[in-house]
Amino acid sequence: MNSIIYTGEHLIWGQLGNAFVFLSFAAALLASFAYFRSAQNDELENAPWKKLGRIAFSIHSLAVIGIMTTMFCMIFKHAYEYYYVWEHSSNSMPKRYTLACFWEGQEGSFLLWTFWQVLLGNILMRSAKQFEAPAMSILSLVQAFLASMLLGYYILGIRIGSNPFIMLRETPEFSGIPLFQMPNYLSKIDGRGLNPLLQNYWMTIHPPTLFLGFASTVVPFVYAIAGLWKKKYGDWQLAALPWSFFGIMILGTGILMGGAWAYESLSFGGFWAWDPVENASLIPWLTFVGAGHILIIYKARKQGILSTFLFPIITFILVLYSTFLTRSGILGNTSVHAFTDNGMKIQLLVYLIFFIVLSLVLVIVHYSNLPKSGKEEELWSREFWMFLGALVLVMSCMQIVVITSVPVSNAVFGLNQAPPVDRIGFYNRWQIPFAIIVTFLVAIGLYFKFKTTNLKDFVKQLTLPFLLSVLITTVSCIMLKLTNGFYIALLFTSWFAVTANFFYWTLAKKANLAKGGATFAHLGFGLIIMGALISTSKKQVISVNTSGKNVETLGKDISNATDILLEQGDTLRMGDYFVTYTGKHKEGHNILFSVLFLNKDSATKKYTPAFTLNPIIQLNPQMGNVAEPSTRHFFTKDIYTHIMFADLNISADGSGSEFGTPKPHTLGIGDTMFSSNSIIILKALDSHIDKIKYHLKADDIAVGAVLDIVDVNDKKYTTEPIYVISNDMIKPQDATVSELGLKFSFQKINPDTHKMDFTISESKRSNKDFIVLEAVVFPYINVLWFGCLVMVIGTILAIRQRIKKAKEAKNLPPTAQTDADKKPE
Amino acid sequence: MKKIHIIAILIIAIAFGVVMTSLSNNSTYASFNEAAAHPDKVYHVVGKLDKNKPFLYDAHLNANLFTFYLIDNKGVERKVMLQKPKPDDFEHSEQIVVIGNANGTDEFKAKDLLMKCPSKYNDGKPTENKQTGSL
Numbered sequence: 001m002n003s004i005i006y007t008g009e010h011l012i013w014g015q016l017g018n019a020f021v022f023l024s025f026a027a028a029l030l031a032s033f034a035y036f037r038s039a040q041n042d043e044l045e046n047a048p049w050k051k052l053g054r055i056a057f058s059i060h061s062l063a064v065i066g067i068m069t070t071m072f073c074m075i076f077k078h079a080y081e082y083y084y085v086w087e088h089s090s091n092s093m094p095k096r097y098t099l100a101c102f103w104e105g106q107e108g109s110f111l112l113w114t115f116w117q118v119l120l121g122n123i124l125m126r127s128a129k130q131f132e133a134p135a136m137s138i139l140s141l142v143q144a145f146l147a148s149m150l151l152g153y154y155i156l157g158i159r160i161g162s163n164p165f166i167m168l169r170e171t172p173e174f175s176g177i178p179l180f181q182m183p184n185y186l187s188k189i190d191g192r193g194l195n196p197l198l199q200n201y202w203m204t205i206h207p208p209t210l211f212l213g214f215a216s217t218v219v220p221f222v223y224a225i226a227g228l229w230k231k232k233y234g235d236w237q238l239a240a241l242p243w244s245f246f247g248i249m250i251l252g253t254g255i256l257m258g259g260a261w262a263y264e265s266l267s268f269g270g271f272w273a274w275d276p277v278e279n280a281s282l283i284p285w286l287t288f289v290g291a292g293h294i295l296i297i298y299k300a301r302k303q304g305i306l307s308t309f310l311f312p313i314i315t316f317i318l319v320l321y322s323t324f325l326t327r328s329g330i331l332g333n334t335s336v337h338a339f340t341d342n343g344m345k346i347q348l349l350v351y352l353i354f355f356i357v358l359s360l361v362l363v364i365v366h367y368s369n370l371p372k373s374g375k376e377e378e379l380w381s382r383e384f385w386m387f388l389g390a391l392v393l394v395m396s397c398m399q400i401v402v403i404t405s406v407p408v409s410n411a412v413f414g415l416n417q418a419p420p421v422d423r424i425g426f427y428n429r430w431q432i433p434f435a436i437i438v439t440f441l442v443a444i445g446l447y448f449k450f451k452t453t454n455l456k457d458f459v460k461q462l463t464l465p466f467l468l469s470v471l472i473t474t475v476s477c478i479m480l481k482l483t484n485g486f487y488i489a490l491l492f493t494s495w496f497a498v499t500a501n502f503f504y505w506t507l508a509k510k511a512n513l514a515k516g517g518a519t520f521a522h523l524g525f526g527l528i529i530m531g532a533l534i535s536t537s538k539k540q541v542i543s544v545n546t547s548g549k550n551v552e553t554l555g556k557d558i559s560n561a562t563d564i565l566l567e568q569g570d571t572l573r574m575g576d577y578f579v580t581y582t583g584k585h586k587e588g589h590n591i592l593f594s595v596l597f598l599n600k601d602s603a604t605k606k607y608t609p610a611f612t613l614n615p616i617i618q619l620n621p622q623m624g625n626v627a628e629p630s631t632r633h634f635f636t637k638d639i640y641t642h643i644m645f646a647d648l649n650i651s652a653d654g655s656g657s658e659f660g661t662p663k664p665h666t667l668g669i670g671d672t673m674f675s676s677n678s679i680i681i682l683k684a685l686d687s688h689i690d691k692i693k694y695h696l697k698a699d700d701i702a703v704g705a706v707l708d709i710v711d712v713n714d715k716k717y718t719t720e721p722i723y724v725i726s727n728d729m730i731k732p733q734d735a736t737v738s739e740l741g742l743k744f745s746f747q748k749i750n751p752d753t754h755k756m757d758f759t760i761s762e763s764k765r766s767n768k769d770f771i772v773l774e775a776v777v778f779p780y781i782n783v784l785w786f787g788c789l790v791m792v793i794g795t796i797l798a799i800r801q802r803i804k805k806a807k808e809a810k811n812l813p814p815t816a817q818t819d820a821d822k823k824p825e
Numbered sequence: 826m827k828k829i830h831i832i833a834i835l836i837i838a839i840a841f842g843v844v845m846t847s848l849s850n851n852s853t854y855a856s857f858n859e860a861a862a863h864p865d866k867v868y869h870v871v872g873k874l875d876k877n878k879p880f881l882y883d884a885h886l887n888a889n890l891f892t893f894y895l896i897d898n899k900g901v902e903r904k905v906m907l908q909k910p911k912p913d914d915f916e917h918s919e920q921i922v923v924i925g926n927a928n929g930t931d932e933f934k935a936k937d938l939l940m941k942c943p944s945k946y947n948d949g950k951p952t953e954n955k956q957t958g959s960l
Contacts, residue, residue: 376828376829377828377829379828384828387829388832391832391833391836394836395836395839395840395843398840398843398844399840399843399844402844416853416854416855417853417854418852418853418854418868418869418924419852419869420852421852421867421869421924421936421937430843562889563888563889563909563910564888565884565885565888617913624913624914624917625913625914626913627913644888644909644910645882645884645888645910645911645913647884674879674881676881676882676883677881677882677883677886678881678883679879679881711881711883711886712881712882712883712886712887712890712891712892713886713887713890739886740883740886741885770884770885772884772888772910
């Protein structure tokens with residue numbers, strides 16, 4: 001086999017790529033080691049080591065960019081001789097999805113993550129000053145772990161990493177395929193292609209944002225580790241602060257983009273489904289927000305130093321844990337979106353455990369050396385309530401971690417726990433109390449002053465926003481018919497968060513935009529929670545059966561029916577609209593269904609078209625067909641439609657005969673056959689046929705077959721097709737069960753075998769095409785998206801303000817600052 | 826930092842409570858026989874589709890009822906009544922998880938269903954690209 005000389009292959013890509021992969025790994029290790037030496041020997045004599053560290057990290061950076069460039073070229077040139085290219089791209093794929101192909105697979109997304117950390121590392125290298133050596137040593141070590149994920153080497157029979165430059169014909173699972181006997185196989189193949197589900201602009205912007213968010217957790221982490229290592233316990237927090245809020249903003253945006261993607265084009269039925277993969281991205285964000293606020297407390301009050309270490313460390317560890325969850329295949333049946341195991345479970349586990357142990361050891365060793373602040377936080381101080389908020393976030397995070405980790409605890413303890421049945425309801429119930437506390441703290445937080453607050457002023461300032469929120473909440477509860485106590489409480493706290501922060505901005509900050517960062521971020525958070533609460537709790541399924549038909553015959557279990565059958569041309573009432581299914585057409589790999597929404601004028605009884613939605617069924621050879629929703633956005637609500645079932649065999653124009661092709665069946669007495677909607681038993685043969693009734697001649701031979709039919713609803717029917725021999729001609733008399741749309745024909749009796757031949761034809765239901773549709777109204781979901789925007793803008797403003805202040809602080813005489821830092825000693 | 830200590834203890838206690846209660850609310854994986862022993866409890870049953878038995882769906886009769894036969898991992902077969910439309914590509918499923926409770930001794934009423942298709946994320950081998958072939 002090895003003697004075949006293949007034509008058309010570009011081996012150079014693989015050689016180049018593998019060289020870069022090795023270089024990136026080796027250079028990261030070298031950088032880590034050199035920076036380690038530099039950090040260990042303080043000051044002057046460390047200069048050569050530091051220089052080597054910088055050079056090595058630069059080489060690592062170039063190597064990572066080299067890997068990416070090589071992979072881009074391969075994908076762009078359709079170099080299907082490489083497995084990764086074959087697996088993720090194809091000739092027919094539009095060029096704009098080249099980026100999406102790049103990070104569709106595990107290897108590409110690891111590379112994306114590595115790339116962002118290279119970028120952040122280069123900024124850190126130039127800005128970390130006294131922390132450069134220890135921080136970069138740790139960061140390079142993280143990079144070495146990430147780079148090792150691409151190695152694809154076998155060490156002692158264990159594969160380390162999954163290499164993106166492996167050749168298609170060398171992939172173990174494809175060995176011995178006859179195709180590779182052909183020297184020119186390459187000219188005959190096409191790539192498998194990007195999963196059509198991911199051919200979506202969200203796939204181009206969501207992963208980079210999310211991974212930049214993940215990557216940014218590394219900076220506060222390495223600062224914290226460096227602070228412990230170099231015993232500069234209180235010196236790094238100020239530098240880590242803007243990094244943290246940058247990361248909080250990016251990761252938050254990435255998570256919400258995922259939510260928007262799920263809402264717009266995946267069939268989750270909402271923007272947040274508490275899927276384990278979604279949870280995995282949310283978990284570190286919660287503690288990251290905690291970390292940011294803990295750093296603010298420390299900056300202002302030099303208090304809670306232990307927490308300034310714990311929060312960034314926990315956040316980073318949770319990112320690693322999330323990575324383990326989503327990429328090791330351990331989630332198995334509990335998530336449809338997780339990667340399947342590609343043999344890296346052990347390696348991911350080592351990565352996770354290594355950094356847990358490293359952090360734990362450092363924290364324990366240095367714990368007793370941490371400067372203790374003698375004073376206790378005042379009850380009425382901003383730091384106290386901020387700290388409390390951070391702890392509530394940790395608790396909320398913990399609940400999500402524990403439940404999402406059910407597959408892990410099953411594996412570790414040999415348990416048999418299943419994920420919650422009503423997952424969304426379950427998580428919502430547990431998280432709403434946390435959300436109530438957090439939004440309440442968000443409302444009052446800024447009104448507290450650091451150190452101590454004049455309670456009189458505090459109450460006075462908050463009275464107006466409080467009363468206003470009570471009023472608005474009452475009005476909106478009546479409007480929305482909200483009755484659940486928890487929902488009402490959460491609606492109140494989120495209104496309170498909005499009004500209180502708005503008042504704070506206009507009064508305390510004199511409506512100065514640049515200084516309004518924190519208030520806007522908090523206000524935006526209040527809006528997000530409010531939008532999420534209203535749109536989920538008041539979501540209304542309008543595709544309930546209003547036609548009056550069928551319902552009685554359906555029998556049991558129709559109470560929870562949320563999907564409606566729409567025949568082409570039929571008009572049914574849905575909520576405030578009347579809805580018609582007008583037809584379908586094909587575009588590329590999508591089948592678009594046209595669902596026309598009509599308004600009915602109550603006076604004239606005339607219908608006027610309001611809008612058309614085009615929910616899609618995507619013909620997806622990789623995953624099976626996938627339904628994509630279609631949503632109409634209004635200012636105050638969204639109308640969301642989603643195809644639950646469609647018979648793709650029916651042509652849209654309704655051509656074809658009334659009955660489909662007869663399907664033959666051969667059975668004896670007591671045997672069973674089935675159609676798509678029922679089970680049919682041949683009960684008996686019946687020779688006493690009423691010949692007059694069937695218009696038969698007296699000398700005709702006629703035998704009936706008694707068929708017992710049970711339909712999907714357990715309803716029973718009996719019918720009797722007749723086998724007739726008239727003048728030596730076989731003239732079967734068919735029997736039709738119109739309710740089921742079935743036609744039975746008794747074709748033959750085989751006297752030797754005692755078996756009978758039948759055919760069943762299924763009616764095409766008066767040739768009408770139909771769909772089973774789910775339609776849902778999400779009220780006020782725009783509040784949520786608007787809140788996201790406000791929160792992001794607020795965070796950007798806050799970061800700008802922090803950087804500006806840090807620069808101003810630097811211009812002050814240096815003694816003033818260091819004195820303040822050292823005070824707790 | 827006394828106050829903080831009290832709060833920390835309180836929070837640990839609440840967190841413990843949260844974790845324990847939310848775990849006890851969980852359903853468990855079970856076989857059909859175990860599910861039949863507690864018909865009021867909701868279980869996850871993992872199994873394979875019996876492709877020799879009928880699976881029935883008729884949107885005109887009932888858009889939200891799909892019935893099929895599932896063999897659980899212990900080899901026990903039950904008729905499953907899923908209260909949803911027939912999922913796409915159902916026939917190709919390799920493994921099925923039904924979530925619901927037993928309905929009498931020989932039926933299982935499923936509120937939801939998860940499928941694992943062999944094709945998911947990993948499909949097929951490289952084949953010759955036939956220019957003349959139809960789509």
